[in-house]
Amino acid sequence: xxxxxxxxxxxxxxxxxxxxxxxxxxxxxxxxxxxxxxxxxxxxxxxxxxxxxxxxxxxxxxxxxxxxxxxxxxxxxxxxxxxxxxxxxxxxxxxxxxxxxxxxxxxxxxxxxxxxxxxxxxxxxxxxxxxxxxxxxxxxxxxxxxxxxxxxxxxxxxxxxxxxxxxxxxxxxxxxxxxxxxxxxxxxxxxxxxxxxxxxxxxxxxxxxxxxxxxxxxxxxxxxxxxxxxxxxxxxxxxxxxxxxxxxxxxxxxxxx
Amino acid sequence: xxxxxxxxxxxxxxxxxxxxxxxxxxxxxxxxxxxxxxxxxxxxxxxxxxxxxxxxxxxxxxxxxxxxxxxxxxxxxxxxxxxxxxxxxxxxxxxxxxxxxxxxxxxxxxxxxxxxxxxxxxxxxxxxxxxxxxxxxxxxxxxxxxxxxxxxxxxxxxxxxxxxxxxxxxxxxxxxxxxxxxxxxxxxxxxxxxxxxxxxxxxxxxxxxxxxxxxxxxxxxxxxxxxxxxxxxxxxxxxxxxxxxxxxxxxxxxxxxxxxxxxxxxxxxxxxxxxxxxxxxxxxx
Numbered sequence: 239x240x241x242x243x244x245x246x247x248x249x250x251x252x253x254x255x256x257x258x259x260x261x262x263x264x265x266x267x268x269x270x271x272x273x274x275x276x277x278x279x280x281x282x283x284x285x286x287x288x289x290x291x292x293x294x295x296x297x298x299x300x301x302x303x304x305x306x307x308x309x310x311x312x313x314x315x316x317x318x319x320x321x322x323x324x325x326x327x328x329x330x331x332x333x334x335x336x337x338x339x340x341x342x343x344x345x346x347x348x349x350x351x352x353x354x355x356x357x358x359x360x361x362x363x364x365x366x367x368x369x370x371x372x373x374x375x376x377x378x379x380x381x382x383x384x385x386x387x388x389x390x391x392x393x394x395x396x397x398x399x400x401x402x403x404x405x406x407x408x409x410x411x412x413x414x415x416x417x418x419x420x421x422x423x424x425x426x427x428x429x430x431x432x433x434x435x436x437x438x439x440x441x442x443x444x445x446x447x448x449x450x451x452x453x454x455x456x457x458x459x460x461x462x463x464x465x466x467x468x469x470x471x472x473x474x475x476x477x478x479x480x481x482x483x484x485x486x487x488x489x490x491x492x493x494x495x
Numbered sequence: 496x497x498x499x500x501x502x503x504x505x506x507x508x509x510x511x512x513x514x515x516x517x518x519x520x521x522x523x524x525x526x527x528x529x530x531x532x533x534x535x536x537x538x539x540x541x542x543x544x545x546x547x548x549x550x551x552x553x554x555x556x557x558x559x560x561x562x563x564x565x566x567x568x569x570x571x572x573x574x575x576x577x578x579x580x581x582x583x584x585x586x587x588x589x590x591x592x593x594x595x596x597x598x599x600x601x602x603x604x605x606x607x608x609x610x611x612x613x614x615x616x617x618x619x620x621x622x623x624x625x626x627x628x629x630x631x632x633x634x635x636x637x638x639x640x641x642x643x644x645x646x647x648x649x650x651x652x653x654x655x656x657x658x659x660x661x662x663x664x665x666x667x668x669x670x671x672x673x674x675x676x677x678x679x680x681x682x683x684x685x686x687x688x689x690x691x692x693x694x695x696x697x698x699x700x701x702x703x704x705x706x707x708x709x710x711x712x713x714x715x716x717x718x719x720x721x722x723x724x725x726x727x728x729x730x731x732x733x734x735x736x737x738x739x740x741x742x743x744x745x746x747x748x749x750x751x752x753x754x755x756x757x758x759x760x761x762x763x764x765x766x767x768x769x770x771x772x773x774x775x776x777x778x779x780x
Contacts, residue, residue: 293669313672323673331666334659342663345656345674364656407675 244269250299259285261466277463292316320410324400332389343406506634508741509641513696514718515733517689523665524685533715534599535690536697539565562694569690603708611705726774
């Protein structure tokens with residue numbers, strides 16, 4: 239298994255008061271493809287994403303991306319290391335236009351000096367970012383909404399815009415936190431298509447999702463959390479048969495599947 | 496005559512508006528209510544005064560240098576005073592900025608004493624007349640400079656990556672950080688821009704009033720009232736509020752008495768808070 243671990247966490251622990259959200263968690267995400275992260279509500283999936291993306295500091299443990307230790311460092315450092323994410327509850331810049339949101343995602347590829355920014359000496363690179371942003375908007379089918387404030391988009395469109403903004407950073411690892419929540423089947427199909435296109439471009443996706451049928455269909459490998467621990471990891475077929483998983487989770491989910 | 500009073504009110508209102516604007520920039524990017532904002536303007540006045548009166552530097556160099564100095568002061572304020580307490584209890588942060596206001600104001604008093612200093616006007620000459628209304632050149636300059644600066648700030652905010660970075664941090668610090676934006680650095684730059692705007696207000700105001708160490712607090716209070724009337728956090732609101740306060744000040748000074756102008760300003764504030772607590776432009780950020 240030592241092949242090509244893109245993301246490796248070890249001994250990751252985080253508690254909120256008396257609640258242990260992550261307990262000595264060790265997870266490996268290999269480069270390439272979509273890896274699923276599932277588990278019942280409150281099992282620590284969102285905490286995991288928050289720690290990996292630098293929003294939360296872990297109490298203990300390490301997070302390495304492509305060999306770089308980033309646990310406990312600031313979110314902009316995680317972003318520079320190649321991690322991008324979306325949010326379970328949408329967090330777009332509602333007052334900025336759709337295009338500006340995507341450009342903001344590509345921000346870290348611009349120089350950030352005040353002088354360069356004010357004098358506009360970064361024009362060539364800005365032009366490149368803009369072209370990339372327009373390609374991404376075409377991919378998520380929001381080209382026609384480009385100049386609208388992000389806040390005016392429909393729910394499904396806002397979800398796709400979040401993915402677009404994350405992609406603009408050209409991440410190595412894209413963390414998707416329930417990207418399909420509240421979507422109708424047509425919108426889901428569109429997001430799955432975006433994910434597959436993204437993976438084909440060499441980006442690795444860690445997908446947190448409750449829509450089991452989609453997770454089972456698109457993920458090469460699935461990790462299951464319960465009470466902040468990893469209770470199973472493996473290909474979908476093995477996860478489906480795993481006793482601990484069925485007890486913790488799928489046993490209930492199967493009724494509506 | 497009323498036109499005359501309104502126009503000269505607009506001129507002093509323009510400086511309140513600029514300070515309020517700087518105040519709002521800091522509030523929006525850092526969620527900090529900066530009670531030392533008036534001192535940024537006073538700092539620029541003293542730097543310009545020292546350079547031009549005692550250093551004999553020509554005004555066209557002294558004015559930009561003093562604005563740069565207040566920008567530096569704003570940047571240092573964020574690095575040294577604000578950053579260690581950012582994210583703490585709001586009262587802690589407010590108390591720290593009040594402390595900074597006292598330190599800067601009393602520091603200026605230690606160096607320059609309590610007396611007022613006259614400041615040379617960049618444009619001398621007879622006031623200009625427009626159909627019976629007489630306008631001092633400095634008043635025109637102030638209004639013109641405010642309009643230009645506001646247009647420049649707007650362009651910066653909308654067109655430049657720096658402006659977009661500021662807006663992103665203002666809207667959601669956490670997500671901005673996740674876009675790879677160095678939030679601390681952006682906030683420090685926001686403080687610098689905000690202090691520079693206050694500095695411009697300071698050097699524009701300096702020839703009209705006498706420069707003295709205790710100007711910061713009254714300037715702050717006027718701009719604070721202006722920002723609230725405009726709708727706290729709103730840029731057009733800060734401008735409208737500043738101009739309104741300037742005009743009300745002047746009209747009251749003329750029609751009632753100078754002693755009552757602060758009373759009326761606060762009365763307007765109270766009425767505003769009672770009838771329209773979200774301000775004139777609640778949704779324009």
